[in-house]
Amino acid sequence: MTAPSLHGRDSVTRIMAWVLGALVPGIAVYVWLFGPGILVTLALATVTAVAAEAAMLKMRGYPVRPFLSDLSAVVTAWLLALSLPALAPWWLIVTGTLFAIVVAKHLYGGLGQNIFNPAMVGYAVLIISFPVQMTHWPGPLELTQTALTLGQSAAIIFGGDVPRATLDAVTMATPLDTLRTGLLQQHTVDEIVRAPIFGHVGGTGFEWLAFAFWLGGLILWARRIIGWHVPMAFLLGVLLTAGCLHFYDTDRYGSALFHFFAPSVALAAFFIATDPVSGATTPRGKLVFGFGAGMLTIVIRTWGGFPDGVAFAILLMNICAPLIDQYTQPRVYGEAGRRRNT
Amino acid sequence: MLSAIGVMVALALVIGLALGWSAIRFRVEGNPLAEKIDAILPQTQCGQCGFPGCKPYAEAIAKGEADINQCPPGGEDGVKKLAELLGVEPKPLDESHGAPKPRSVALIDEQTCIGCTLCIQACPVDAIVGAAKQMHTIVADECTGCELCLPPCPVDCIAMVPVAEDLPHWKWKHPVIPLKRVA
C-alpha cells in the first residue's frame, strides 16, 4: 500500500458488533414478553451460521479467521432468528440459516458480493417451503398466561415430546395474522382490533418489542453506524402507503400507526434494509430504496398471500438497487447542474 | 380464415418492402466491422498473423477467414477485446504465430550499417531515415517494433531494444492484496 499511511479505527467487525449490540435491547424485551425461547433460536442460528461460514471460507480457499471475525455471519443469523417464530423447530432454523449463508451469501461470492440480503433469502425460502411451521408464534405472556422455561422451549424446538396442549397454549396468531384473517372474514378493522392481541398502538407486547428495536436503531444512527436515509425513507414509505389506504377505507385497511409500530417494520427499517451490501449506495438512491421497500411491505401485507411483506419487499428492492444507483448518481464536485443519466 | 391469411401476407409484404428499401437507403459503404477490428489491432504491421499488415488481417477476421488469436503484439488482451466485439468466446493466443514480447524498438548499430537501404524498404511505417550509402537511423517514436527490418539487413546491424520504463511513462501497479491464498 502506498497511500495513505494512516487509517481510521473503523472496521467491519466494529460495525457488525454495533449492529449486534443494538439488537440486544430488542432481544431482552423479547425474552421478557415472550419467554426465553428466542434465546435457543438465536443460539442455534448463530452456531449454524458460524459453522457454515467457516466451512464455506475453507472450501473457497479464503483465510478463515480474519473473515470469520468480521461477525457478518452472526448478524445474518440473528436477523433471521428474530424473523422466525420463536418456537420454530430446529430443522427450520438450520435450513434457513444454511440457505442464507451458503446459497445467498457464499455462492454469490461471499461478503460484499451478495445481491440479496442473506437473512431475507433464508426467511423467504422458509416461508415458501414451510408455511405452516412458520406460523407457530408464541403469544405474549400477558395473554397466554403460560410461561415456558428455557428447557421447555428447547424441548419444543428440538422436537422433544411436548404435549400438543402446551404448544397450543403458548402459540397464538400474531396481530398481523389476526388482522388478515379478520378482514378475510369480512370483519371491519374496528371490530378486529378489539381483540385482546391488539394493544395501544400495535399488538399487545409486540409494540414494546417494536420500541426496543427503535431504540437499537436510534443508537446505531447516533453512532453513525447507519445513515438516516434508509430507515427514514422506509418508515415514511410504510406510513404514507398505510395511511393512504386507511384514509381511503378505514374499515378495510389497518391504521398506519398499527403498521408503523409493528416490530417487523422497526427491525426492517433499522437493521435489515440498512444492509449496505445489497442496498443502494447513493444518497438519493438510499431514499428511493428505503421508500420502495416500505411501500412494498404494506402492499404485500395488504394484498399478498403471506402474513408479512418485509422479506419480499426488501428482496424486490435488492433487485432494483443497481438500477437505482445508476439513475441517482450524485453531482460531483465542480459539476454544474444535474448529471447525465446514461 | 382467408382474411387472416390475407392480413398476414399483406403484413409480410409491407414489412418486406420496408426492409428492402432500408437496406438500400441506409446502406453503409465499406466494411464497418473491419474498421472496428482494425481499431483494436495494435497497428504494428508486423505480419505475424500471416497477412500483410493489420488492415488485411482485420478484413480477413471480418469475413470469417481468419481467427482472432493470431496477433501476438495484441496479446491476450487484444484477443479478449476482439472476442468482445465479435461476440465470441475468447481463446488463447495461437503460439504458431509467435509469442507476445515486451514492446521494443529497433536500433541500428551505426558502426556496422553499410547504407544498403534494404531495411528502409522493409519498414512498414517509414520509421527509418537514411539514404543509399548513408548511415540509417530509426525514429524510435515511430517504430512499432515489428522486426520486419531484421531479416533483410545483410550485416545484422539492427537490434531490438526493449522500451525501458522511464519517469514520464511510469505506471502505478495494480495493488497487490493477499486476500485469498494462492492454492
Added chain:
Amino acid sequence: MSRELFRFKGGVHPPDHKAESSGRPIHAAPLPRQLTIPLRQHIGNPAKPVVKVGDHVRKGQLIGEADGTISAAVHASSSGTVTAIEPRTLPHASGLPDLCIVIDTDGRDEWVARAPLDYRNLPPAELRMTLRDMGLAGLGGAVFPSAVKLDPGAQGACPTLIVNGGECEPWITCDDVLMRYRADDILRGVTVMRDLLGSTEILVGIEDNKPEAIAAMRAAAAKLDYAVEVVPVPAVYPGGGAKQMIETLTGKQVPTGRLSTDIGIQVFNVGTAYALARAVFHGEPMVSRLVTVTGHVLRPQNFEVLIGTPMRALIELAGDRDGVTGVLMGGPMMGVPMPLAAPAAERAPRAEDADVPVVKATNCILVQSRELFPPPPPVLPCIRCTRCADACPAELQPQDLYRFIKAGDFGRAQEYHLFDCIECGCCSYVCPSHIPLVDYYRYGKSEIWAREREKRAADLARERHEFRQFRLEREKQEKAEKLAAKAAAKRAELAAEAAAGTPPPAAADGDADAKKALIAAALARAQAKKTQAAPKNTDDLSLGQQREIEAIEARRAKIRELARKPLASEEDA
C-alpha cells in the same frame, strides 16, 4: 471581521501530530558535501542542463533552463563543481532514476551576483519570464510553475487572491513555522502577486489549529497599506487543498476541468509567496525551502534546506533512531514512500537508505516506525457501506470507482469521474475494510493514460502505414509509366538498330544481378572495415586523433539522441 465560511463536503479528522515539530524554530541545515539536483522537479517539461561536468558553479547559478512555458529553471543550491550529469534515483514513488546534476560543494557557498527586481517597472510578461527562469514553482505540493499562475489571463485581472496556509496534512508544520517567523516576507510576496494579478480581495486561509501562525500573519497584515484578511478555517483534512480552501472561503466550486482563475480566484501556498518575495526583493532564485523532518526521529523540527540535499543527512540531523520502517516524502495521507536503497528484507531500513535528494516538492520527511504507523489490518471485501462516499471531498462514489477499476472497466470509471479524484486518501482512511482505494485510483488513472498513449501510437502507425501503401502504389504507377515510355523509346531504337544489324544486350536480368553484386561488394567492404578498424586504431593514438574520434562519437550520439527523443507534444500530455 468575521466572515461566512462554507463547509466543503466530506473530509476526515486524523490526529494532527503538529506539536512534535512546530515548537522548534527554523534551523538552517548545514551544507552537504554533495548536492543532487534533479532536472524534473515540477509539473511540465523538465529543465535542460546548461552546464558541463567539471564546470564550477556558484550558488544561485542557472544550471538547467526552463523548456517551454510550463516549465521552471533549476539552479545550483551552493557553489562547487559539477561532477556528474546522469540519471539518479528521484524522490518519487516509482524509484526510477532521472537526469540530475550532481555538484560537489566547495564549502564557500558563494552567491552569484544578485540584484532585486524592479518589478513595478517591468512589463508583467517579462517579469513572469524572469520568475520562470528563477525556478519559481508552487511549494504546496503540486509544484506547478508559478509564473504561469501569475498570469491573470484574458480577463486582465483575478479579483480574489487566496493565500493558502491551510496545511491540513498531519505531521507537517513547515508552512506553520514559516508563517510564525517570516510573516512579513510572505506578505511582501503576496503584494507582488496582488500587483501582477490585479486582485482586490486578498484572503489568507489558515486552519484554526495554528493560532500562533494566525496571530503572526494578522500582525504582519496590519502593517500593510491594503487589506489582507486572515481567516481561521476549521481544521478538516483536506481543507488545505486548493479547491477545498476556495470552497471554504468563498462557497464557490471550481467547475470540473476548468481552472480556478475561470471563476476569478487564484490560490498560492504561503511558501510560494515567501519564495516569490526572496526572488523579487533579493534576486534569489529558488535554491532552498523549509522541510519538516518528523515522525520517528529524536528531534522533530523544521529545517531550511538547500534543494538537492540528501534526505538521509536531514534525518541524521534530526537524530535518527532504530526501528525505522519507511520514509515518506510529504504527510501520512498523501505522502509517497521513498525508495530505500537496501531491500527491507535483508535488514531493518536505516536513515542512510533514504538516498534521495530534497526537491522543491519536499515539504516533509516523515520517518515511519511500527509504533507510529502500524501496518494496516488485513484487507476485507468492500461491503459498500459508503463511508468513503461520505468522506470524499470530490463528492465521488469511491466504492463504485473501486469496483470498476478492479473489474478493468476503465471506461465506466472515467464516466464516474475518476479524474476528479484528488487522491487525498480520505476514502482509504475511513474504509472499514481497509481497502487501499487510492492505490486503485492511481493504477486506474495511469492505466487509462497508458492506453491513450498506446492508442495514439497505434493511430500514428496506421496513418504512416497507410501513407506508405499509398506511396508505394504511386511509385509503382510512376515506374510503370516510365517503363512504358522507356520501352517505347527502346522499341524505336531497336527498330533503328535492327535496321543496322547489331544484337541487343541482355538488360533485364543484368539489372538485378548488378544490384546484388553491389551489395555484396559493400558487404565485403564492411567486413573488411570491421576487422581492420577495431584492433588497429585504438592503441597509441595521437591526441589529435583522439579528439577527432571523440567529436565523431559525440555527433553520432547526438543523432541517436535526436532520433530517440520523444516528441515534445507527447510529453506535455
